[in-house]
Amino acid sequence: MLEKNKTALLVIDMQNDNISAGGKSEGTGAVEHAQKQKIVPHISQLISAAHENNILVIHNQFVVKNDGKAIGSNAPIFINMKNNQSAFSGTWGAKTVDGIDIAPEDFVLQRDRMSAFHGTELNTILKNLDIDTIIITGVWTNMAVEHTARDGADYGYKVIVVPDATATINDEWQSAAMNYAMNNVATKILTEEIIKEL
Structure with missing residues (x-):
């Protein structure tokens, strides 16, 4: 049972x-997988339900600033984002x-790291508003979503991940994240079930 005043x-x-078609990830399978998962309508429904029930909504976005000068070269994902100019601040792609x-x-x-907790005020906001449960949606399931779920559990939150409101580049990667890592750190609840509970 979700406690509305303790959920974000x-x-x-x-x-x-x-x-999005025309975005930097076009060609990876990400556009097609997001459409297959119907994550835009599913997340939109969850946002509407959250607003109707006075549940806090937090949009967390990966934005590369200053042309990627400080993003780092320690991991392939950061190198690729810099080289592809992906999600550069002020561009259509980051919107x-x-x-x-x-x-x-x-x-x-x-933020400019994988977890929604890293380098943001997320934990401070949640603690100050007495939130103990986070419902995670978005992309990519095996990267930012998974990193955030792991950190959320470590920070002491009850973590819910919405399988049909998350997407990555294909079903194999989706399954790997959802059916292995998430089993240890989160509860999986579909969009329709969350909306019914609210």
Whole structure:
């Protein structure tokens, strides 16, 4: 049972370069997988339900600043984002995808690492608002979503991941994240079930 005043909805990396046609990830399978998962309509439904029930909504976005000068070269993902100019600050690619609305009362946090907790005020906001449960949605399931779920568990939150409101580049990667790592750190609940409970 979700306690509405102790629950927050996290919307991770729903940006054009990640899942929109014409974005930097086009050609990886990410656009097609997001469409197959129907994550834009599913997340939109969850956002609407959260607003209707006075549940905190936090949009967390990966944004590369200053042309990637400080993103680092320690990991392939950072090198690729810099070389591809993916999610560069101020570009169309870094903007929120069509169909995901950000309300004035929502929080929007930016970061340049995988976990939504890393380098943001996320933990401070959740603690100050007495939140103990986070519902995680967004992309990519095996990267930012998984990193955030792991950190959320380590920070002491009850973590819910929504399988049909997350996507990556294909079903194999989705399954690897959802059916292995998530079993140890999160509860999996579908969009329709969460909305019914709210």
